[in-house]
Amino acid sequence: MALTFHWFLPTYGDSRDIVGGGHGLAAGTAGGARPATVAYLGQIARTAEQLGFEGALTPTGAWCEDAWLATAMLSEVTERLKFLVAFRPGMLSPTLAAQMASTFQRLSNGRLLLNVVTGGESHEQRAYGDFLDKDARYARTDEFLHVVRALWRGETVTHDGPHVRVEQAKLGRLPDPVPPIYFGGSSKAAGPVAVAHSDVYLTWGEPPAQVAEKLAWIRGLAAEAGRELRFGIRLHVIARDTSEQAWAQAQRLLDGIPEADIKAVQAGLARSESEGQRRMIALHGGSRDGLEIAPNLWAGVGLVRGGAGTALVGSHTEIADRIAEYHALGITEFILSGHPHVEEAYWFGEGVLPILRQRGLWRHPVGEPEPVAAAVPFAAPEPATSSPR
Numbered sequence: 001m002a003l004t005f006h007w008f009l010p011t012y013g014d015s016r017d018i019v020g021g022g023h024g025l026a027a028g029t030a031g032g033a034r035p036a037t038v039a040y041l042g043q044i045a046r047t048a049e050q051l052g053f054e055g056a057l058t059p060t061g062a063w064c065e066d067a068w069l070a071t072a073m074l075s076e077v078t079e080r081l082k083f084l085v086a087f088r089p090g091m092l093s094p095t096l097a098a099q100m101a102s103t104f105q106r107l108s109n110g111r112l113l114l115n116v117v118t119g120g121e122s123h124e125q126r127a128y129g130d131f132l133d134k135d136a137r138y139a140r141t142d143e144f145l146h147v148v149r150a151l152w153r154g155e156t157v158t159h160d161g162p163h164v165r166v167e168q169a170k171l172g173r174l175p176d177p178v179p180p181i182y183f184g185g186s187s188k189a190a191g192p193v194a195v196a197h198s199d200v201y202l203t204w205g206e207p208p209a210q211v212a213e214k215l216a217w218i219r220g221l222a223a224e225a226g227r228e229l230r231f232g233i234r235l236h237v238i239a240r241d242t243s244e245q246a247w248a249q250a251q252r253l254l255d256g257i258p259e260a261d262i263k264a265v266q267a268g269l270a271r272s273e274s275e276g277q278r279r280m281i282a283l284h285g286g287s288r289d290g291l292e293i294a295p296n297l298w299a300g301v302g303l304v305r306g307g308a309g310t311a312l313v314g315s316h317t318e319i320a321d322r323i324a325e326y327h328a329l330g331i332t333e334f335i336l337s338g339h340p341h342v343e344e345a346y347w348f349g350e351g352v353l354p355i356l357r358q359r360g361l362w363r364h365p366v367g368e369p370e371p372v373a374a375a376v377p378f379a380a381p382e383p384a385t386s387s388p389r
Contacts, residue, residue, distance in 0.1 A: 001332045003362045006055040007048035008337030011036045012064040017256045020304040021063040042077040044341045051349030052364040055082035075108040086115040089144035090130045095169045098151040102175040112179040138189040145197035152178050187275040195221040205235035205310035207294035232333030236311035239347045243315045250313045265304045280309040296322045316351035
């Protein structure tokens with residue numbers, strides 16, 4: 001299956017340095033030299049659109065702008081780009097969520113993708129008026145998506161469950177197309193919910209061997225349920241003409257992080273209830289040392305940022321090789337980002353995507369003419385064997 005690439009909209013601000021914030025961190029932690037205005041976010045979105053990214057992930061939480069409102073505005077300054085809107089069940093009724101998605105599809109000409117985020121941080125959930133524990137939140141997400149899916153099928157829904165209750169709910173207009181659901185979760189409670197309701201299962205950027213184990217787990221659950229899912233991965237990226245240039249940029253980002261910031265952020269992340277966040281922390285242990293945890297996979301971003309904390313770092317060819325390695329595991333969708341988001345989109349879009357096109361792994365969504373030069377024959381590479389730095 002051909003690869004699909006999505007970019008990221010930093011609705012908390014952008015910078016030439018790593019902007020902290022995210023899962024488990026206090027509101028106001030994020031920020032940057034480039035405020036998250038419609039003008040600047042629109043610049044990122046149009047850049048991604050032009051380069052050939054399919055969509056753009058927009059985060060959710062107290063540390064960033066609201067994803068629904070931000071993307072609705074940005075749909076007016078773009079033409080093709082889809083918006084992967086992150087939202088949390090429990091913050092609104094399933095009927096309203098289904099209706100909002102239907103409206104978004106009609107007014108954007110079908111450019112909505114949905115990233116369902118159950119919520120791994122009880123202290124943040126309580127700030128929004130949600131006092132369920134983690135397992136109960138997953139149970140509610142299961143009920144919530146059951147209702148939403150039924151409404152999208154045009155059914156009249158009455159549901160009286162432990163966490164969700166609606167009576168004679170029905171949509172006046174159905175979404176066309178029905179937006180695909182992206183869902184991530186590494187805990188035991190997450191797997192069955194992902195398998196029951198999602199179209200794409202997402203993982204953060206762990207080393208290939210760990211990703212393979214996680215995908216095998218989800219595939220097993222999906223087989224028992226009689227379903228097949230697509231798989232995606234969330235990574236940052238630093239791609240340059242040479243490996244040395246890319247690692248020099250990673251070192252520059254690392255040198256710009258004060259030690260006090262690392263300690264403060266790691267203290268905040270340590271109280272996270274998210275299994276995925278725990279796995280991210282385990283990759284770097286809060287230390288600046290040994291951050292290349294697998295060939296071309298760098299854990300430095302996670303020192304000051306919650307959530308996705310790893311980056312692909314290397315030459316354009318090395319990055320393409322690592323993407324092909326993840327693809328060989330079954331990953332077909334890549335959600336990428338970089339600091340800053342305009343410039344790094346160009347580095348990846350003009351450096352890596354042409355290589356993947358030549359290898360027959362990717363094509364521009366609008367199908368621009370192929371280069372005159374013959375495509376380079378390609379076979380899936382063997383997993384990298386070089387030792388991490």
